[in-house]
Amino acid sequence: MTEKDLLELIASQVSDLTKKFDGLDKKVDNMEANMATKDELAEIKGIIVRMENEHSLKLGALFDGYTLNAEKLDQIEKLVAKHEETLLTKVK
Structure with a gap:
């Protein structure tokens, strides 16, 4: 194997490693984006619970x-009915 062949082999391997490294960079970027999305989702869930x-x-x-108003209206209705009875008995 000549020096030229060896240099070409090394250059080829460096090129392959560079491509693999670029692929890893993309995967890491995607993972970071996913983690950011998951963090935002957790924050939103917390806000929704609150x-x-x-x-x-x-x-x-x-x-x-509403319950208090209904009870008060019942009391008032009873008083009005009582007063109506009193008025009707006095009128007759």
């Missing part, structure tokens, strides 16, 4: 208010 908890508390408060 929003669900906050909405749950707000809906609970609204339901409690």
